[in-house]
Amino acid sequence: MNGRRLVSLLPWAWLGLFFLVPFLIVLKISLADADLGVPPYTGLFEVIDDTVLRIRLNWANFQYVLTEDLYAAAFLQSLKLASMATLACLLLGYPMAYAIARSSAGARGPLLMLIILPFWTSFLIRVYAWMAILKSEGPINHLLLALGLVDEPLPLLHSEFAVLIGLVYSYLPFMVLPLYATLEKMDLSLLEAAADLGCRPFRAFWAITVPQSWPGVVAGSMLVFIPAVGEFVIPDLLGGPETLMIGRRLWDDFFMGRDWPLAAAVAITLLVLLVLPMALLQHTRAGAER
Amino acid sequence: MRTRGLFLFAALAIGYAFLYGPILSLIVYSFNESRLVTVWSRFSFKWYGELFENEQILSSAWLSLKIAALSATGAVVLGTLAAVMLVRFGRFRGRMLFSAMITAPLVMPDVIIGLALLLLFVSLEQWLNWPEGRGMTTIAIAHVTLGMAYATVVVQSRLSQMDASVEEAALDLGARPWKVFLLITLPIISPALAAGWLLAFTLSLDDLVIASFVSGPGSTTLPMVIFSSVRLGVSPQINALATIVVVLVTIGILIAGGITLRAERQRQADRRRAGE
Numbered sequence A: 001m002n003g004r005r006l007v008s009l010l011p012w013a014w015l016g017l018f019f020l021v022p023f024l025i026v027l028k029i030s031l032a033d034a035d036l037g038v039p040p041y042t043g044l045f046e047v048i049d050d051t052v053l054r055i056r057l058n059w060a061n062f063q064y065v066l067t068e069d070l071y072a073a074a075f076l077q078s079l080k081l082a083s084m085a086t087l088a089c090l091l092l093g094y095p096m097a098y099a100i101a102r103s104s105a106g107a108r109g110p111l112l113m114l115i116i117l118p119f120w121t122s123f124l125i126r127v128y129a130w131m132a133i134l135k136s137e138g139p140i141n142h143l144l145l146a147l148g149l150v151d152e153p154l155p156l157l158h159s160e161f162a163v164l165i166g167l168v169y170s171y172l173p174f175m176v177l178p179l180y181a182t183l184e185k186m187d188l189s190l191l192e193a194a195a196d197l198g199c200r201p202f203r204a205f206w207a208i209t210v211p212q213s214w215p216g217v218v219a220g221s222m223l224v225f226i227p228a229v230g231e232f233v234i235p236d237l238l239g240g241p242e243t244l245m246i247g248r249r250l251w252d253d254f255f256m257g258r259d260w261p262l263a264a265a266v267a268i269t270l271l272v273l274l275v276l277p278m279a280l281l282q283h284t285r286a287g288a289e290r
Numbered sequence B: 001m002r003t004r005g006l007f008l009f010a011a012l013a014i015g016y017a018f019l020y021g022p023i024l025s026l027i028v029y030s031f032n033e034s035r036l037v038t039v040w041s042r043f044s045f046k047w048y049g050e051l052f053e054n055e056q057i058l059s060s061a062w063l064s065l066k067i068a069a070l071s072a073t074g075a076v077v078l079g080t081l082a083a084v085m086l087v088r089f090g091r092f093r094g095r096m097l098f099s100a101m102i103t104a105p106l107v108m109p110d111v112i113i114g115l116a117l118l119l120l121f122v123s124l125e126q127w128l129n130w131p132e133g134r135g136m137t138t139i140a141i142a143h144v145t146l147g148m149a150y151a152t153v154v155v156q157s158r159l160s161q162m163d164a165s166v167e168e169a170a171l172d173l174g175a176r177p178w179k180v181f182l183l184i185t186l187p188i189i190s191p192a193l194a195a196g197w198l199l200a201f202t203l204s205l206d207d208l209v210i211a212s213f214v215s216g217p218g219s220t221t222l223p224m225v226i227f228s229s230v231r232l233g234v235s236p237q238i239n240a241l242a243t244i245v246v247v248l249v250t251i252g253i254l255i256a257g258g259i260t261l262r263a264e265r266q267r268q269a270d271r272r273r274a275g276e
Helices: A002-030 A060-067 A069-101 A105-120 A123-134 A139-146 A160-185 A189-196 A201-212 A214-229 A233-238 A246-255 A260-289 B002-030 B046-053 B055-088 B095-107 B110-128 B136-161 B164-172 B177-206 B209-214 B222-231 B236-275
Strands: A045-048 A052-055
Touching: A002 A260, A002 B055, A002 B095, A002 B110, A002 B136, A060 A069, A060 A260, A069 A105, A069 A160, A069 A214, A069 A246, A069 A260, A069 B002, A105 A160, A105 B002, A105 B236, A123 A139, A123 A160, A123 A233, A123 B002, A123 B222, A123 B236, A160 A201, A160 A214, A160 A233, A160 B002, A189 A201, A201 A214, A214 A260, A214 B095, A233 A246, A233 B222, A246 A260, A246 B110, A246 B209, A260 B095, A260 B110, B002 B236, B046 B055, B046 B236, B055 B095, B055 B136, B055 B177, B055 B222, B095 B136, B110 B136, B110 B209, B136 B177, B136 B209, B164 B177, B177 B222, B177 B236, B209 B222, B222 B236
Parallel strands: none
Antiparallel strands: A045 A052
């Protein structure tokens, strides 16, 4: 089968060179020292007296990331906000996916299209839209002031709350779509059978619908949670100085601090943290293929 | 039963209001003459005029469009090959690793992908003197890698639904495998190719983080310009730009939806005729 090999060659080569190798390089540089040269890090290998090859591994970057309070706080805040956003997406997205899956066949297409459409407009612009809405002269504060609920504008923008809204807003479609896919495939005769046997609708929902849609819940939650943990744009534009999510930390270490090895160590730590959720997603995807 | 219907209707209404409210507010305020964006003064096209005189935005938009078209094309070619491997080659060696490498870019945080690719390009330049500096080429390569993952998923789902007996029939009649692929498989999965291309194009056009890592001096993409202006605060020109983007996307989606609907009707009609 030479044809097969020919077809496989290009994707393997591309993913190997531009996906696998880069991570090995990140790992290598995370073990290097920051340096003032171009590029700004030292090599791992040194040849001494033309004969001895010495390998210098510098664990200080990881030590710094794992012990410094600043990083622990950033990791914890990222995990907290990503979990909250995932839960909020689930609470908002499940009823939506359910309603779309149970609507008439003709309405499903357009309703689904309306879920996907914001995804096609710029992510950056959608985050920006919330800046205008949440700022102190924005419509929400206008309304609150006009109703007399508050005396002075609430500092909504540049807060943890704003970051949470931004995350939920940006990632909601990723929750709704896999949920819809499982809910739509569901065998409705099971619910009829349960009703015939005297089961109340609410109980039937918990006993039949929820377990059946479980793969969609897992896939949707991972599709929201994983990118949300490493999000940079949303905490940078909507968050305040105290919302230091880890993606923003990495960006600052790299662009402001110019400490490439440290940024690489942050990236590796984040990756290790996300391996389990990613494996879970891969597992549900493989299950759906079967 | 009635409370359930009401509840579901409310869920949809709230959900869609949440999704579309912010976008609508952007559009409305893009026609506001006041610089304060959220304080309404009067209707005006002023910001659209200024947008089209903004050299920086126009040139970066042109660069972004070029990169997007280039990388989407590469992504669809690679994604189609990868989808053929995943759907038709069964349990080939390294399948687990391969499918993990396809799935990972879909969810992996942008900062990690961007940093990893930048460090690769820096190392390559050290070892091979290629790429010479960073810019359009490196951004396009990064976007191909990202877009490929999405294109694979789209093509894969179409390919696995496709009736393989058509291909088998052609093979039985003596057609060569590559000819079967070009004349039979590709036309059948062409809607998925178009969808995959558009998806990769949009992702490339929208990407800020990866492009910021792998770009060099002199190659500023549109999201980078938007980001640096938005970081300083709300700007009415960006509202005008956002409105144009939303209108273009909506038109594109409506056209694509219309084409799919017509193709679907055609297919149903063909099936009816075949049944008669």
